[in-house]
Amino acid sequence: MRTRTRNAGTRGPARAVVGAVLVAAAVLPAGLPAARAAAAAPAVPAVPAAEVWQPGGTRVEGAASPEDAPPLEPGRYTDSLEPGRTVYYRLELDGTSSDHLSVFGVPDPRATTSQGDGLRLELRTRSGRVCDAAEPVTGRRGAVHPVGDAVSRTIDPQRAAGDCTRAGTYLLSVARRQAASSDPAAWPLAIRYMSEPGLVEDARPGPQETEVGTTPEPPRAAAVARQGGTGFDSAALVGTGAYEGSLQPGETRFYRVALDWGQQLFADAEFAASPGGTGKAVPTGVGLRLYNTVRGRAVEEAELYRGDLIGIGVRTVPVAYRNRFATSSAARPFGFAGWYYLAVTLRPDTVGTVGPDGTVDVTLRVQVRGERADGPGYAGDALDAGFGV
Incomplete structure (x- = not known):
């Protein structure tokens, strides 16, 4: 029996330094009528109808x-x-x-x-x-x-x-x-x-892989325009490289990347600065999540956003069949070869923090490392069932 509430994974790269914010306190004159006070208060922007x-x-x-x-x-x-x-x-x-x-x-x-x-x-x-x-x-x-x-x-x-x-x-x-x-x-x-599918009788699925190893430098090539999908089924295809998209408050965008046996993923999401916004700090305002082949949560990271450049990263262990039985929560989700899904999120209440154009540019840098290894020895057609590359 296995019961868990997961929030697995290793932390990403160093985050961008967030600048100090000066908050000006507006003082209303004594006796200002309620109607004028309401008019003088800054309007709270409505959350846009994000694509869902x-x-x-x-x-x-x-x-x-x-x-x-x-x-x-x-x-x-x-x-x-x-x-x-x-x-x-x-x-x-x-x-x-x-x-x-x-x-x-x-x-x-x-x-x-x-x-x-x-x-x-x-x-x-x-x-x-x-x-x-x-x-x-x-x-x-x-x-x-x-x-x-x-x-x-x-x-x-x-x-x-x-x-x-x-x-x-x-x-x-x-x-x-x-x-x-x-x-x-x-x-x-x-x-x-x-x-x-189950494994053949004499299957040799190999050992667990529980170490991330050395983190490589993220790809610095020019980014390709690639807007993520709104869910798993419309997730945009990515591989090793850099990709540019955008988010408006309340949106989550999905990307899919293939990982075969023995391969591991290094991914960084860079949320651009948004000049012209209020600078209000929104805890966990931006997020990056990784889901495995069966759409189980693998890594979940979030950071404060106040309109400055911020980065979030995920690093995984190599994919190995026996990882699914590992005691390490950081290794257990990586027991499947196939599609893995990256989801980037901008919280709805960043609407005031985001500048006048209403969107935040996101650059996703992806690197797949490792030589492909042999599979565990399935008794049936695993690829047809959605497992494998």
């Missing part, structure tokens, strides 16, 4: 009880979930494949969120034994972005069979957790079910 991920796939309606849970098969699904509700989905799993289910909620960027708003995912046997669980949350108050993670039922041929490795009926539960002061609107849900 629209989940795609087969529409499914999660049930309020396990007995009524609708069946899921490998593929993409959409649903929606209100605060305080828990819904269930049913899976019929064999005793050889490893199965991975990701669930993401997509709040409106203009919605109000509080500390700890998010989801609780559990994958359990029909008898109630929890095989895996995750609790993805938005973070600080106002940190609105797609929030999700993956849970797995993983077969390890070198370990004794247990309740979570037997063929039978399993249940995926998704609970929406939210503070009373947060927006009560339903979140659209993006659900992805991936079934990974």
